[in-house]
Amino acid sequence: MSVTKKTLKAPAKGLPLPKELLLQMLDLMIKSRVLEERLIKIYKAGESYFWIGGPGEEAWGVPLGLLVNKGRGHKHDYLHLHYRCSPTLVAMGMPMIDSVRIMMNRATDTSTGGKNFSNHFCYPEWNVTPVSSPIEVQYQMAIGTAWAQRRENKANTKTKGVTIVTGGDAGSAEGDFASCLVWSSRKGYELPILITVQNNKWGISTAYEGQHGEKSVADRGKAFNMRTEVINGNDPIETYIKLKEILEYIRREGKPVLLEATTSRLYGHSSASGASPIPEVDCNREFSMRLMEWGLITEKEIAAITERYETEAREAQELARTEPVPQPEDIWKHIYANNENADWRKF
Amino acid sequence: MANMAQAVRMALHVGEEHLGVKDIFGQDVGAPLGGVFTATQGLKTAWNTPLDERGIIGCAMGIAMTGDRCVAEIQFCDYIFNTVDLLKIAGNTLWVSHGNYNMPLVVKTPVGAGIRGSVYHSHSFDAWATRLPGWKVVMPSNPLDAYGLMLSAIEDPNPVLFLEPKALLRVRGEELLPGEPSDERELKAMIDAPLGDRSKWKPRWPKLDETFRVPIGKAKITREGDRATVVSYGRMLTLCNRAADELKAEGCAVEVIDLRSLYPYDWQTVRASILKTKRVLFVNEDTEVTNFGEHLSYRVTQELFYDILARPRLLAGKNVPGVGLHPNYEDSSVPQYKEIVEEIRALIAEVP
Numbered sequence: 150m151s152v153t154k155k156t157l158k159a160p161a162k163g164l165p166l167p168k169e170l171l172l173q174m175l176d177l178m179i180k181s182r183v184l185e186e187r188l189i190k191i192y193k194a195g196e197s198y199f200w201i202g203g204p205g206e207e208a209w210g211v212p213l214g215l216l217v218n219k220g221r222g223h224k225h226d227y228l229h230l231h232y233r234c235s236p237t238l239v240a241m242g243m244p245m246i247d248s249v250r251i252m253m254n255r256a257t258d259t260s261t262g263g264k265n266f267s268n269h270f271c272y273p274e275w276n277v278t279p280v281s282s283p284i285e286v287q288y289q290m291a292i293g294t295a296w297a298q299r300r301e302n303k304a305n306t307k308t309k310g311v312t313i314v315t316g317g318d319a320g321s322a323e324g325d326f327a328s329c330l331v332w333s334s335r336k337g338y339e340l341p342i343l344i345t346v347q348n349n350k351w352g353i354s355t356a357y358e359g360q361h362g363e364k365s366v367a368d369r370g371k372a373f374n375m376r377t378e379v380i381n382g383n384d385p386i387e388t389y390i391k392l393k394e395i396l397e398y399i400r401r402e403g404k405p406v407l408l409e410a411t412t413s414r415l416y417g418h419s420s421a422s423g424a425s426p427i428p429e430v431d432c433n434r435e436f437s438m439r440l441m442e443w444g445l446i447t448e449k450e451i452a453a454i455t456e457r458y459e460t461e462a463r464e465a466q467e468l469a470r471t472e473p474v475p476q477p478e479d480i481w482k483h484i485y486a487n488n489e490n491a492d493w494r495k496f
Numbered sequence: 497m498a499n500m501a502q503a504v505r506m507a508l509h510v511g512e513e514h515l516g517v518k519d520i521f522g523q524d525v526g527a528p529l530g531g532v533f534t535a536t537q538g539l540k541t542a543w544n545t546p547l548d549e550r551g552i553i554g555c556a557m558g559i560a561m562t563g564d565r566c567v568a569e570i571q572f573c574d575y576i577f578n579t580v581d582l583l584k585i586a587g588n589t590l591w592v593s594h595g596n597y598n599m600p601l602v603v604k605t606p607v608g609a610g611i612r613g614s615v616y617h618s619h620s621f622d623a624w625a626t627r628l629p630g631w632k633v634v635m636p637s638n639p640l641d642a643y644g645l646m647l648s649a650i651e652d653p654n655p656v657l658f659l660e661p662k663a664l665l666r667v668r669g670e671e672l673l674p675g676e677p678s679d680e681r682e683l684k685a686m687i688d689a690p691l692g693d694r695s696k697w698k699p700r701w702p703k704l705d706e707t708f709r710v711p712i713g714k715a716k717i718t719r720e721g722d723r724a725t726v727v728s729y730g731r732m733l734t735l736c737n738r739a740a741d742e743l744k745a746e747g748c749a750v751e752v753i754d755l756r757s758l759y760p761y762d763w764q765t766v767r768a769s770i771l772k773t774k775r776v777l778f779v780n781e782d783t784e785v786t787n788f789g790e791h792l793s794y795r796v797t798q799e800l801f802y803d804i805l806a807r808p809r810l811l812a813g814k815n816v817p818g819v820g821l822h823p824n825y826e827d828s829s830v831p832q833y834k835e836i837v838e839e840i841r842a843l844i845a846e847v848p
Contacts, residue, residue: 222562222563223562227558227561227562229558258594259594259596260593260594260596261592261593261594262594262595264591264592264594265592269592271593271594271596271597272596273593273596273597278561278597279589279592279593279596279597281585281592283581283585286554286581286582286585288554289550289551289553289554289555289557289558289582290554290555290557290558290561291554291558292551292554292555292558293554293555293556293557293558293559293560293561293562294558294559294561294562295558296519296555296558296559297518297519297558297559297562297564298562300518300519312558324550325550325554328546328548328550328551328554331546331548331551332545332546332548332551332555335546482591482595483590483591483593483594483595484590484591484629484630485590485630485632485653485654486590486598486600486653486654487653489654490760491629491630491760493759493760493761493763493791493795496713496760496761496762496763496764
């Protein structure tokens, strides 16, 4: 990162969020970026088949991960994420090695066992449901976890879990997105759900303007009488403050919100489009400069954080290299619960 | 005797009361209708969804991810096709998540022809269903099996597709469900919703044996014989039974197997019967190309080729785009009783 601007000027009205939180967010944003850049290096070194991920979504994803009510079961938040959500997982406490293991298809990959692409996370202990490659199906499954939470929230006023679903602007063209709007806003049956869209203005190579007539995706929520918000997802402070208030609203009211966050896509769609840097707004760079301007951190300290995470990421790659890979017979594992036989040859 | 719709309804009631079912849902599944075939009348957890099949399946998957039990309905299997990728995901979630997320859900849907249902109320889904790895697939041919299979399906920690032969939903069984009142009028008075205003109606459920199960993966021999084996399920099974009875009257004993579970299927029962009779016919009404019966026939040729005296046969629906409304269309598309009898006769007459 090249950051040259250095002034020592606190904002006139005081800090918008506690200093510790601001520094924590920057730290996690750097960690997430370094991790993704390591995955890209692993791909470019020929140690993985494919990369897809979330550099450019740190300012959106990190606050989300910090605000989630993390845990297992109805009273915690359910997360239906897509494949650009590494910042959220990093903020929730995911160790770097987990992501590297997925990237390198190791048997030690607890999310997919070496079966799926990068950033296809799954953490049942945190209600993080499996990320899937088909675009937008997560908006359908989110209906179900939100429905179960609505039922339990009504039965027990102490439990206020909500469902959070993320996806892209391009995928919002799928009918599944419309399903989510319809099912979450039925009168008398409103669901405690935060429906989010990360609008990076692209669907692979097709620009937003070529896919949408609506001015903003969030406007679609207005027809369903739900609260809508458009936020600058490149600003972690705005994101944190708005998300916090919105999540409190959903927990309190038990009603849906459609939130659109504008983000960047800093390395293109995936390794299929080269995974090379794209000149878009870099939230990490902008946030670093702000915190330096406010005198909360120095360029040297940022470089030290970056270096520390680069070391951690490199060591994770080195460790993953030594770990076992899935075995041929593993194709039969987990087809049915308790590894019940699914091979017709053995019926 | 209960009909199949009543049997399913009673199983769902037992599911609500004893097996943790918290949601039974689909289009017109809740009050006042209780399902277009009445299979969900009077159930306390039944509710109506928007007319959105993908939403119904997605919702069921989400509920299952929380560990809660649910039964979702697609009103006719003709309308399940736009959910196929979600069904694939439901089937692969446990596998792709490396054992992290079970998908304990039941999807029930009426299938097949036989009610003059025209192009979009006559589809079959068994061939498609057996191409969804990770799912279990069952299809009862009578109310007692429907009751026992539904209870097994609810209890199973995996996704289970419960195919209801729609032409049999209103057909009464030959055996009482365990605990069912012996007078069918009494049962009707207890659990069938009245015509007209139902707002104050509540069912009086009979005390049924909630421990009764028909295990998934177990076939049933419905007619014993040694001249040929006929393997079928659902509505076609009842025609095969009738054919066996007609042939039996002529002194020709044909063995009929009700597969009941399509996946996992009871190969041991099928195999033992074929080894006894040396001849086999598979009958179902889905279209004939890439038909589930083809897989079974393939397995017979691979494993029993030198034990049989005739080529394995498959009688299935014609490979045409749909079942037309005029009886000449339907009767020419899906296997008819006479064809089954003729096919069995030809199978027995075949000289190696």
